Amino acid sequence: MRVDVVSIFPEYLAPLELSLIGKARGLGILELQVHDLRTWTNDVHRTVDDTPYGGGPGMVMRPEPWGRALDQVATPESTLIVPTPAGEPFTQRVAHELADLPHLIFAPGRYEGIDQRVLDHAATRMNVREVSLGDYVLFGGEVAVLVIVEAITRLLPGVLGNADSLVEESHTGGLLEAPMYTKPAVWREQPVPEILRSGDHGRIARWRRAQAVLRTAERRPDLLAAADLDKRDLDVLNE
Numbered sequence: 001m002r003v004d005v006v007s008i009f010p011e012y013l014a015p016l017e018l019s020l021i022g023k024a025r026g027l028g029i030l031e032l033q034v035h036d037l038r039t040w041t042n043d044v045h046r047t048v049d050d051t052p053y054g055g056g057p058g059m060v061m062r063p064e065p066w067g068r069a070l071d072q073v074a075t076p077e078s079t080l081i082v083p084t085p086a087g088e089p090f091t092q093r094v095a096h097e098l099a100d101l102p103h104l105i106f107a108p109g110r111y112e113g114i115d116q117r118v119l120d121h122a123a124t125r126m127n128v129r130e131v132s133l134g135d136y137v138l139f140g141g142e143v144a145v146l147v148i149v150e151a152i153t154r155l156l157p158g159v160l161g162n163a164d165s166l167v168e169e170s171h172t173g174g175l176l177e178a179p180m181y182t183k184p185a186v187w188r189e190q191p192v193p194e195i196l197r198s199g200d201h202g203r204i205a206r207w208r209r210a211q212a213v214l215r216t217a218e219r220r221p222d223l224l225a226a227a228d229l230d231k232r233d234l235d236v237l238n239e
């Protein structure tokens, strides 16, 4: 997978050189380049914003630099990802969809956002997805890019040492993951649930599933409706 990020704060994306994302880049699993939007300005002040038509507070990102940036970076295989509070919810399902694509271009906006014509023009030549991390507003989209790139990269084959880690985690199969424990067996007078030390893998799997169902029902009943529950799950909920 190739990822390009265009930002007026490229240094914000430095964490993409670290840890498992940095490892994925080193292994060639992820090809990633960060660009400074001001590269595509053509005035002495390297201007990227202006006042909004129709009035109102703040500034809007001008279309010209973005247009020239996308002209240079985009290919016929590109998908443009625009982090915005006005976007579709970014979920694990969306992360899997994006992880299957060949080329993502991230356009994190600043100020009051990017001139809408940039997105409309881009949509004439590539898929455009406006995505939201949640119902809150950030100073800009760069933090959202870090989150989205991490969520996608960990799904790429060869990045996680043990692909089984993806099977039991939250939101896989529509449920929240069960609580996890490690040594010591007792900590501050709190024992690890006995079943997890039984060695009975069938009972352990059933216990974890039951815990996931109960935790999801308690914390995210909205997810339960879409989850693929079996009769045993329903029995757990009705106990």
Ligand SMILES: NC(=O)c1ccno1
Residues within 6 Å of the ligand: 083, 084, 085, 131, 132, 133, 134, 135, 136, 137, 138, 139, 140, 141, 144
């Ligand atoms: N909620 C969001 O994803 C977001 C992106 C930029 N500002 O807020």
